[in-house]
Amino acid sequence: MKPLLTTSGLSRRFGGLRAVDDVDFTLMPGEIRGIIGPNGAGKTTFVSLLCGRILPSTGTVMFDGADITGLPAFRRVRRGIAYTFQITSVFAKLSAYDNVALPVQRRLSDSRSTASIRSGVMGALERTGLADRASMPAGELAYGHQRLLEVAMGLALKPRLLILDEPTQGLSDGEIENFIDLVRDIARDATVLIIEHNMPVVMQLAGRITVFDAGRILAEGTPHEIRADLRVQDAYLGTQHG
Numbered sequence: 001m002k003p004l005l006t007t008s009g010l011s012r013r014f015g016g017l018r019a020v021d022d023v024d025f026t027l028m029p030g031e032i033r034g035i036i037g038p039n040g041a042g043k044t045t046f047v048s049l050l051c052g053r054i055l056p057s058t059g060t061v062m063f064d065g066a067d068i069t070g071l072p073a074f075r076r077v078r079r080g081i082a083y084t085f086q087i088t089s090v091f092a093k094l095s096a097y098d099n100v101a102l103p104v105q106r107r108l109s110d111s112r113s114t115a116s117i118r119s120g121v122m123g124a125l126e127r128t129g130l131a132d133r134a135s136m137p138a139g140e141l142a143y144g145h146q147r148l149l150e151v152a153m154g155l156a157l158k159p160r161l162l163i164l165d166e167p168t169q170g171l172s173d174g175e176i177e178n179f180i181d182l183v184r185d186i187a188r189d190a191t192v193l194i195i196e197h198n199m200p201v202v203m204q205l206a207g208r209i210t211v212f213d214a215g216r217i218l219a220e221g222t223p224h225e226i227r228a229d230l231r232v233q234d235a236y237l238g239t240q241h242g
């Protein structure tokens with residue numbers, strides 16, 4: 001099986017800071033991959049390089065066999081990379097429905113029938129548990145629900161790769177349970193890359209976990225391997241051992 005996405009020597013500097021430092025990374029189709037690491041480790045910068053929000057200082061990004069390193073974000077979206085970043089794409093004054101209608105219209109650019117737009121929007125809102133809030137202005141949704149709305153907007157694109165940056169922040173325990181089911185459902189026909197600080201969530205969901213520290217990959221493995229890794233415990237999990 002060929003990788004869906006690879007990076008080689010991927011780096012991004014901000015002034016003298018190496019936020020992402022020479023990262024070689026491989027993601028296989030169908031994976032749910034977790035990304036963890038301490039604050040400032042470079043996780044958000046790394047996935048921003050994958051989706052084209054920022055460009056690398058050096059290195060390459062390959063997606064589905066093609067070099068996408070220099071492509072702008074909207075062209076990566078067209079190739080099937082969708083991402084959600086801490087409510088940066090939600091329009092507060094538009095309803096939840098209208099927010100999701102934007103990416104649905106983009107996907108259905110050939111056949112814009114009202115019925116197909118409606119079914120695309122409501123499908124994404126139902127999957128994320130937001131259907132009964134469809135007419136609420138997005139800015140009036142609870143914080144966690146705005147995060148889910150971003151996921152709905154990503155899903156509406158029917159992506160091949162969905163990148164989620166801390167999607168469970170602000171969700172209640174019950175909502176997190178639903179979210180775990182949702183991600184498993186999404187992973188039946190998409191690859192998922194998820195930055196997540198909530199360890200039980202990432203341990204339950206991810207097939208493999210990549211640990212970032214100071215811009216580099218510190219460790220990679222199954223949840224079991226990562227939990228047992230002493231370097232990870234030192235850098236991040238804060239577990240006492242000795």
Ligand SMILES: Nc1ncnc2c1ncn2[C@@H]1O[C@H](COP(=O)(O)OP(=O)(O)OP(=O)(O)O)[C@@H](O)[C@H]1O
Binds near residue numbers: 037038041042043045
């Ligand atoms: N636009 C920017 N300009 C300057 N420095 C930046 C910029 N974006 C990120 N950084 C710095 O790069 C480093 C990595 O940040 P990044 O947000 O990628 O880490 P992170 O692992 O996602 O952290 P967190 O878990 O806190 O979200 C940090 O030191 C951060 O301050």
